[in-house]
Amino acid sequence: MKKIALLVVAAMASLSIAAQGFTEGRVVTKISYPDMDENNGMMAMLPKETTAWYKGDKVRIEQPGAMGTKTIIIVDNKKKETHTFLDLMGNKFEIVQTEKDIKEQNSKEGEFTVTPTTDTKVIAGYTAKKATFKTKDGQEGEIWFAPDLARPNSNWTSPYKGVDGMMMEFGMSKETNMGPMTMKMTVKEVVKETVDDSKFKAPAGDWKKTTMADLMKSMGGGK
Numbered sequence: 001m002k003k004i005a006l007l008v009v010a011a012m013a014s015l016s017i018a019a020q021g022f023t024e025g026r027v028v029t030k031i032s033y034p035d036m037d038e039n040n041g042m043m044a045m046l047p048k049e050t051t052a053w054y055k056g057d058k059v060r061i062e063q064p065g066a067m068g069t070k071t072i073i074i075v076d077n078k079k080k081e082t083h084t085f086l087d088l089m090g091n092k093f094e095i096v097q098t099e100k101d102i103k104e105q106n107s108k109e110g111e112f113t114v115t116p117t118t119d120t121k122v123i124a125g126y127t128a129k130k131a132t133f134k135t136k137d138g139q140e141g142e143i144w145f146a147p148d149l150a151r152p153n154s155n156w157t158s159p160y161k162g163v164d165g166m167m168m169e170f171g172m173s174k175e176t177n178m179g180p181m182t183m184k185m186t187v188k189e190v191v192k193e194t195v196d197d198s199k200f201k202a203p204a205g206d207w208k209k210t211t212m213a214d215l216m217k218s219m220g221g222g223k
Helices: 004-015 041-045 100-109 212-217
Strands: 024-032 048-054 060-062 069-076 081-088 092-096 111-122 128-134 140-146 166-176 181-190 208-210
Touching: 041 048, 092 100, 092 212, 128 166, 208 212
Parallel strands: 092 208
Antiparallel strands: 024 048, 024 181, 048 060, 060 069, 069 081, 081 092, 111 128, 128 140, 140 166, 166 181
C-alpha cells in the first residue's frame, strides 16, 4: 500500500516539468490504471486526479486521498528546491530536496534516453509532440509534451532529458506489494488564471522532516 503512495509521489513530481508559454494558471490531470480491472475494489481507493498551480518560478502540485494519503509538492524553480509534504494516514512527513539531491536520485534510478518523433496529437486543446523513452533496464514508453506550454528553468527535476515543454500525457510502471502497476496521467484541463501567492506556502501542521531515501527504506516492506 505504501509503495503505491510512493508511485503517486514519483508521478506527481513529473508535473513540475513544463518551458515561457505558460506563466500562471492551473492544470488538472486525470490518472488511470490501464492494467487494473475496473471491478477491482482497490480502484476506488486510488487517486484519479491531480491539480497543479503555476506562477512565475513556483509550482504547487496537490493530490488528495490515495488510500488515506495526501501529497503536496511545492517546487521553486529559481532556488531549485522542492518540498514534498506527505500525509500517510496521519503520519506527516516533509522531504526537502535540492538540485543535487534530485540529480543523485535520478542517477541512481537511471535517467531515461528520450527520442523525439514526428507524431502529434491534440491534448486539452494544445498540440502535443510524442517522444519515446527507454530506461537503463530496458523498459520503454512514450511521452507527449506541449512546446507551447514550456516554462523556463523547469526541467531540472526531470529524468526525461530532451523534453522541452509541459508533460501532457505519460505513463510509468512500478512493482508494488500488489504486483506490477501501471499509472497513466493525461492533462484534461489547462486554465490560464491568477494564482494567489498563498498557494506556494507550506501547509499547516506538524511535519516530520525526513529524506526520500529514509522514507523509501521505511516503506520497503510495503506494509
